[in-house]
Amino acid sequence: MRADARRNRERLLRAARDTFAEQGVDGSLEEVARRAGVGVGTLYRHFPARDDLIEALLHERFERTIAHAESLREGGDPWAAVEAYLRDVLSDAATFRGVAASIKATMHDASTPLGTVCALSRQGWSTLLEWARAEGVVRADADADDVLRVVYGIAWAADQRRARRPDSDPRIEPMLRIVLQGLRS
Incomplete structure (x- = not known):
């Protein structure tokens, strides 16, 4: 270029x-x-296309999220890595109003730019979740895609609340705590 x-x-x-x-x-x-x-x-x-622009904005964020997860993995605490990764993913998904819905709509469509970058994120998450499961800190039946769907659902719900009441607390943290409690073995 x-x-x-x-x-x-x-x-x-x-x-x-x-x-x-x-x-x-x-x-x-x-x-x-x-x-x-x-x-x-x-x-x-x-x-x-608009999705190409959104993908470019999110790509660097997703790469940072994956690098952060890898650094936590090197630290040897699988639960801390799982928790930090999901917080990072939630932060990425809540970056811009409407981005959670865009991610949710394309996260499994590798033919789209946004779907491609979501696949990168899912791959990093799957590896991390497998490690945490092997270490016994995460439920054995936890499915990587299901967990991400729930986390993106939290971002979407917070987005909807902000759209209706811009000055309100989107209640992200309490919802994430519930997911983390349910994920822990």
Whole structure:
């Protein structure tokens, strides 16, 4: 990628972070281009569809989440690793209003950009969960995809609550504690 194209891409990602933080993932793509100081055509050359832009924003977050899980795994405490990973996943899914629904809709569709990055996250989680199960700290019947669906469900529920009552507590932590208690062996 040429240097000017790389700079445009980075500006578009920064502008998308800001726009989506304010307006959710359904925010105006024209606003993203305006904030980045580029034309809409430049935006679409880099990100042909909205999901491509969302994927690019989440990809680096998911990679950090997986790296964090690996570092915790090296620390040798499987329960701490499981708890931290699920908190990170929940934080990633709650990054922008509407992103949890986008993830939920495409998490098992590897033909989409967002589905591809979700597969990366699921793979890291599956490895971590298998380790925790082998160590006896997680229920033997815990299914990796089911746990992620519940966590994304929490993010979606919190998102819905924020949409109805923006100043309210989305109650993420109490819901996550219930999931963690149910997951522990």
